[in-house]
Amino acid sequence: MTKMIVYDVTTQASPLKRKNVETELFGQAVSRGVAIGKVTWLYGQKRQFYRINLNENQIEGELRRFRGAVSLAKRQIKKIASQTSESARTNKTTILDAHLLILEDKSLTTKIADNIKLRKVNAEWAVKVVTETYIADYKSINSTYLRERYIDLEDVSNRLLTVLGGEKPEFLPHKNAIIVAKDLKPSSLIELSQSSPKAIITERGGWTSHTFILAREMDLPAVTGIDGVLQQIETGDEVIVDGYNGKIILYPTEKNLREYKIAAKKFKSVKVESLKTAGGKLKTLDGRNIIIRANVDSPQNFLKAERVGARGIGLYRSEFLFNQYKDFPSEQQQINAYQKIAQLVAEEAVHIRTFDLNVENLTGEHSEKEQNPALGLRGIRLGLLHTEQFRIQLRALLQASAGSKIAIVLPMISDVSEIILAKKILQEEKENLRKRKIEFGNPPLGAMIEVPAAVFTADDIAREVDFLSLGTNDLVQYILAVDRDNPAVADWFRTLHPAIIRAIKTVLAAAENNDIPAIVCGEMAGSPFYAPILIGLGAKVLSMNVNSILRVRKIVSGIAFEETQEIVKTIEKCRTADEIEDLVRNYFVEKWSHLFSSDILTPRKS
Numbered sequence: 001m002t003k004m005i006v007y008d009v010t011t012q013a014s015p016l017k018r019k020n021v022e023t024e025l026f027g028q029a030v031s032r033g034v035a036i037g038k039v040t041w042l043y044g045q046k047r048q049f050y051r052i053n054l055n056e057n058q059i060e061g062e063l064r065r066f067r068g069a070v071s072l073a074k075r076q077i078k079k080i081a082s083q084t085s086e087s088a089r090t091n092k093t094t095i096l097d098a099h100l101l102i103l104e105d106k107s108l109t110t111k112i113a114d115n116i117k118l119r120k121v122n123a124e125w126a127v128k129v130v131t132e133t134y135i136a137d138y139k140s141i142n143s144t145y146l147r148e149r150y151i152d153l154e155d156v157s158n159r160l161l162t163v164l165g166g167e168k169p170e171f172l173p174h175k176n177a178i179i180v181a182k183d184l185k186p187s188s189l190i191e192l193s194q195s196s197p198k199a200i201i202t203e204r205g206g207w208t209s210h211t212f213i214l215a216r217e218m219d220l221p222a223v224t225g226i227d228g229v230l231q232q233i234e235t236g237d238e239v240i241v242d243g244y245n246g247k248i249i250l251y252p253t254e255k256n257l258r259e260y261k262i263a264a265k266k267f268k269s270v271k272v273e274s275l276k277t278a279g280g281k282l283k284t285l286d287g288r289n290i291i292i293r294a295n296v297d298s299p300q301n302f303l304k305a306e307r308v309g310a311r312g313i314g315l316y317r318s319e320f321l322f323n324q325y326k327d328f329p330s331e332q333q334q335i336n337a338y339q340k341i342a343q344l345v346a347e348e349a350v351h352i353r354t355f356d357l358n359v360e361n362l363t364g365e366h367s368e369k370e371q372n373p374a375l376g377l378r379g380i381r382l383g384l385l386h387t388e389q390f391r392i393q394l395r396a397l398l399q400a401s402a403g404s405k406i407a408i409v410l411p412m413i414s415d416v417s418e419i420i421l422a423k424k425i426l427q428e429e430k431e432n433l434r435k436r437k438i439e440f441g442n443p444p445l446g447a448m449i450e451v452p453a454a455v456f457t458a459d460d461i462a463r464e465v466d467f468l469s470l471g472t473n474d475l476v477q478y479i480l481a482v483d484r485d486n487p488a489v490a491d492w493f494r495t496l497h498p499a500i501i502r503a504i505k506t507v508l509a510a511a512e513n514n515d516i517p518a519i520v521c522g523e524m525a526g527s528p529f530y531a532p533i534l535i536g537l538g539a540k541v542l543s544m545n546v547n548s549i550l551r552v553r554k555i556v557s558g559i560a561f562e563e564t565q566e567i568v569k570t571i572e573k574c575r576t577a578d579e580i581e582d583l584v585r586n587y588f589v590e591k592w593s594h595l596f597s598s599d600i601l602t603p604r605k606s
């Protein structure tokens with residue numbers, strides 16, 4: 001069952017009484033910077049909505065939008081019912097009939113419409129308020145059978161909200177908000193970015209969560225892992241976010257506000273400064289060529305990355321298109337997006353990863369709650385199971401690569417047979433386009449190495465593909481069995497664990513032995529602390545967030561390849577992550593401290 005995110009731009013009473021006493025709360029710093037602003041509180045998990053007070057002249061339009069959503073939701077249900085196989089018919093259609101009846105129930109839809117009219121609120125908010133009242137009524141019924149019916153109502157409410165959310169939001173929260181949420185989805189952040197938020201605070205997430213990868217790309221300070229933060233903050237409160245030290249300050253004193261305003265201003269000017277520096281070819285002091293590519297998903301960010309010396313795009317996470325369209329983009333929409341980015345990268349390729357989604361991300365009938373989504377139906381598994389969307393994406397990639405440098409990356413590979421099957425499908429789609437006399441290119445194919453099984457079989461995989469793409473975020477998660485999005489286990493997310501060092505070495509050697517490139521594209525590659533280790537392990541191509549490029553360039557051009565090999569030789573003798581971290585830190589302090597600012601010399605555990 002889908003959950004929704006609701007955010008409220010009006011003042012909302014907090015469950016706890018306001019204290020109004022300056023309070024510091026500590027979490028994990030996941031995106032650098034300092035910001036001061038007013039809180040916008042987000043609710044729920046999947047869809048985001050916010051209460052907005054409408055003007056009189058907006059009400060008619062909003063009512064039309066609501067009625068349109070009801071009609072579309074009904075059409076969707078009828079379509080699913082008509083596609084249901086005979087054997088599955090009884091149960092499924094009974095449920096769908098119940099959903100249809102709810103949507104046809106005039107008392108419900110009239111109440112929602114009245115709510116829009118009388119309270120002058122947006123449709124999402126009205127749906128939420130009215131259905132919540134109905135659900136509460138159902139839950140208080142004595143009969144177990146009737147009590148359970150609230151689930152149907154919740155389903156219908158979610159469907160309506162999803163349909164409403166499928167459109168571009170007409171209204172956004174106030175500008176410069178500090179977004180506070182239990183968990184923030186990347187798609188929610190993309191939507192919110194239109195109103196230029198200033199910072200993010202969440203209870204859940206980690207350094208390698210997509211939301212914070214995105215936050216760093218957007219230069220948005222962020223702190224996560226602050227338990228119970230929603231109970232302590234309310235919409236409209238002023239808060240300081242210190243994304244250097246993983247701290248937030250509620251009800252700040254005048255003195256702190258003054259000091260942090262200076263820090264926030266400095267943070268802004270550093271961003272502008274850094275963009276003035278352009279880069280050419282990158283070499284270590286002893287002449288080893290290192291290529292830096294960018295992890296970007298938008299043309300604007302690629303232009304920014306190019307200005308600081310990025311050569312092409314090492315990782316384009318195509319699922320961000322899914323976030324943008326709130327569903328699978330059409331073949332043509334994909335062709336347009338891929339061509340646009342490929343034209344910009346010109347001679348250097350853009351490595352486009354096929355959708356790395358899980359079933360929970362999907363909308364409609366395929367969406368499903370999984371016990372363990374990271375180990376579930378995601379990435380290539382989803383593509384090979386529901387081949388329809390996979391084929392559309394491959395066709396779009398093939399067409400967009402006619403005359404453009406595009407490479408295809410397959411996510412979550414755990415068995416070489418998945419590559420063989422994907423290649424077969426790719427071949428079929430080429431035939432398909434050839435028959436239709438549609439022009440297409442011949443993009444190289446690569447595999448993400450991010451699952452332990454792929455490390456052990458890296459040599460076999462390397463023989464089947466044109467390049468390897470090392471995803472250290474998932475690699476650490478899966479090798480160490482530590483959820484990358486869960487701050488409670490952040491201390492176990494040890495990038496410099498001996499097992500990770502050995503895995504990376506194995507993969508880089510497999511690429512070298514098979515004479516194909518390997519791109520390291522997890523967050524590790526963008527860390528000035530870890531990049532020298534990767535280089536010492538044999539990495540020649542690092543792909544990173546646009547805002548990491550200058551920092552990593554500075555380090556790479558100030559160190560010798562020989563030194564990185566020397567440090568790797570020593571760490572290979574270590575037995576624990578602690579030992580390696582200490583060793584690396586001491587080496588850096590001794591030899592390279594002139595290249596680092598002090599905050600970087602503390603290795604990030606997550």
Ligand code: PEP
Nearest residue numbers: 450471472473474521522
């Ligand atoms: C990775 O897993 O390291 C990676 C680059 O992919 P993502 O962060 O999108 O999972």
Ligand code: MG
Nearest residue numbers: 450471473474
């Ligand atoms: Mg990954």
